[in-house]
Amino acid sequence: MNKVKKPYHHGDLRESLLDAATDLIAEGGVDNLSIRKLADKVGVSRTAPYHHFKDKNALLCAIAEQGFLKQDELVESISALQSKLSAPELFEKYVLTYIRFADEEKETYDLMYGREIWKSGEPTESLQLISKNCFRNWLKWVEVLQQGGIFDPEKPSLRVAQSSWAALHGLCRLFNDGIYIDREDIDEIAKNTVHMLINQQRTD
Amino acid sequence: MNKVKKPYHHGDLRESLLDAATDLIAEGGVDNLSIRKLADKVGVSRTAPYHHFKDKNALLCAIAEQGFLKQDELVESISALQSKLSAPELFEKYVLTYIRFADEEKETYDLMYGREIWKSGEPTESLQLISKNCFRNWLKWVEVLQQGGIFDPEKPSLRVAQSSWAALHGLCRLFNDGIYIDREDIDEIAKNTVHMLINQQRTD
DNA sequence: AATCAATCTTGACACTGTCAAAATAGAGGA
DNA sequence: TCCTCTATTTTGACAGTGTCAAGATTGATT
Known part of the structure; x- marks a missing residue:
C-alpha cells in the first residue's frame, strides 16, 4: 500500500x-x-x-512547521545554559536569540507568525499542534522566570507570557517588516525592552 | 492649467x-x-x-495615509484629557485606544504598519513624512510620561519609545493576524503590558 | 502478466497588475 | 465660433498567478 x-x-x-x-x-x-x-x-x-500538498497554503504551513522545529532547537540550546547563567542573563540571552532567529530566517518567521497562514489561510492541524506546543514551552519558561524574580510572581503566568511574547514579537515585526531598519539598533532596543519588562520592585 | x-x-x-x-x-x-x-x-x-495612482502600491500608500490621519485624531482626543487623568490612567487609556483603532480598522492598520508597503513595496514620500511625524508625536508623549514617572527618566527616550511601541504593536499584530483571537483577552493582556512597562522602582 | 492506485502531465479557466496605443472630451486661445 | 492641446479614459495585449478535470505514465501487488 x-x-x-x-x-x-x-x-x-x-x-x-x-x-x-x-x-x-x-x-x-x-x-x-x-x-x-x-x-x-x-x-x-x-x-x-x-x-x-493540498494547497499552496498547505505548502506554506509545512515550511512554517520546519521553522518551529528549528526555533525549538535554538531555545533548547539556551535551556542548556540554565545552570551557568543568572536569571536575568538567561532571559536576555533568550530574547537576543529569538531576535536573531527572526532576523536570519525572516521569511520563515513571517510565515510562522504572520497573517498569511493564520488569518488569510487555514492553518494545518499539525501546524496548530506544533505552534501551541511552542507557546507552552514559553509559558513554562515564564513560570521559571517568575520564580527567579524576573517577572512578577503575583501575576498570572499566562498573561505575563502573552504580554512579554507580544513585546518581543512586535520588535521582530517592526524590524522584519522594514519599519525599524537598523540591525544595530535592534539589539539595543531589545536590551531596553528586557529591562523594562523585568520586575523592578525590589531593586532598591 | x-x-x-x-x-x-x-x-x-x-x-x-x-x-x-x-x-x-x-x-x-x-x-x-x-x-x-x-x-x-x-x-x-x-x-x-x-x-x-502610479501603482497599486501608491493606492495602498494613500489609504495608509488616511489611516494615519484618523489615528492622529484619536490620539489628539486623548491628549485633551491630559489635565483630568493621572499619568498612569492616561497611559492606559492611550494603549487601549490604540488597540481599539487597530481592531476597528484592522486592514488599514495592517497597511500602515505592515510589510506590504514598507518592505515589499516602496512607501510614498508623503507617507514616509506623515508616519515619521506620527512617531515623533509618540516620542514627545513618551518624554512626558518619563517626566511623570511612568517610564524611567534615566533611559534615552528614543529607546523607551521604540520598546514600548514595539510591545504595543506586537500585541495588535498577534490579534490582527489571528494568533490571539479572543478580543476579551486583548484588553486584559494590554493592561498587563501596561503594568509591566511602567517603571516600578519607587512603588515601595 | 494483469490490475490498480499513486503519481505526474496536459489543457483549460478565471483571475491578477500594468504597459502601449488609440479614443474622448474639456479648457484655453484665435 | 472653432481649433488645438492636454488631461483623462478605454481597448487590446502580455505575462503572470492558483487550481480543477481529465488523461497518461509507472511502480507495486495480485
Whole structure:
C-alpha cells in the first residue's frame, strides 16, 4: 500500500519541493514563491505539487512547521545554559536569540507568525499542534522566570507570557517588516525592552 | 492649467477610488482589493486608476495615509484629557485606544504598519513624512510620561519609545493576524503590558 | 502478466497588475 | 465660433498567478 513512501518518478518530490520552496522564499520573500516557479525549479509540471500538498497554503504551513522545529532547537540550546547563567542573563540571552532567529530566517518567521497562514489561510492541524506546543514551552519558561524574580510572581503566568511574547514579537515585526531598519539598533532596543519588562520592585 | 482639480468625465475619480478601495479592504482584507474589481465598482475601465495612482502600491500608500490621519485624531482626543487623568490612567487609556483603532480598522492598520508597503513595496514620500511625524508625536508623549514617572527618566527616550511601541504593536499584530483571537483577552493582556512597562522602582 | 492506485502531465479557466496605443472630451486661445 | 492641446479614459495585449478535470505514465501487488 503506502508503507514505503518513496515516490515513483521523482526521487522524493515532497522533500525537494520543501527545500526549493524554502530557497525561493529566502531569496525573495513569500511573494517570490509561486507553485509554477517552484515546479519548474524542481523539474516537474505545474500541477505535480498538488499531489503532495493540498494547497499552496498547505505548502506554506509545512515550511512554517520546519521553522518551529528549528526555533525549538535554538531555545533548547539556551535551556542548556540554565545552570551557568543568572536569571536575568538567561532571559536576555533568550530574547537576543529569538531576535536573531527572526532576523536570519525572516521569511520563515513571517510565515510562522504572520497573517498569511493564520488569518488569510487555514492553518494545518499539525501546524496548530506544533505552534501551541511552542507557546507552552514559553509559558513554562515564564513560570521559571517568575520564580527567579524576573517577572512578577503575583501575576498570572499566562498573561505575563502573552504580554512579554507580544513585546518581543512586535520588535521582530517592526524590524522584519522594514519599519525599524537598523540591525544595530535592534539589539539595543531589545536590551531596553528586557529591562523594562523585568520586575523592578525590589531593586532598591 | 491645473488650478481646478475636478476631473473631466467622472465626478472625482481619485476620491471615489480611495473610498471604494477602503470599502473593499474593509470587507475582505487587502487580498480583496484588485485594481480591476475596484475599477468595476467605481464604474470605469481597468486602467483608469493608473492616471490617479502610479501603482497599486501608491493606492495602498494613500489609504495608509488616511489611516494615519484618523489615528492622529484619536490620539489628539486623548491628549485633551491630559489635565483630568493621572499619568498612569492616561497611559492606559492611550494603549487601549490604540488597540481599539487597530481592531476597528484592522486592514488599514495592517497597511500602515505592515510589510506590504514598507518592505515589499516602496512607501510614498508623503507617507514616509506623515508616519515619521506620527512617531515623533509618540516620542514627545513618551518624554512626558518619563517626566511623570511612568517610564524611567534615566533611559534615552528614543529607546523607551521604540520598546514600548514595539510591545504595543506586537500585541495588535498577534490579534490582527489571528494568533490571539479572543478580543476579551486583548484588553486584559494590554493592561498587563501596561503594568509591566511602567517603571516600578519607587512603588515601595 | 494483469490490475490498480499513486503519481505526474496536459489543457483549460478565471483571475491578477500594468504597459502601449488609440479614443474622448474639456479648457484655453484665435 | 472653432481649433488645438492636454488631461483623462478605454481597448487590446502580455505575462503572470492558483487550481480543477481529465488523461497518461509507472511502480507495486495480485
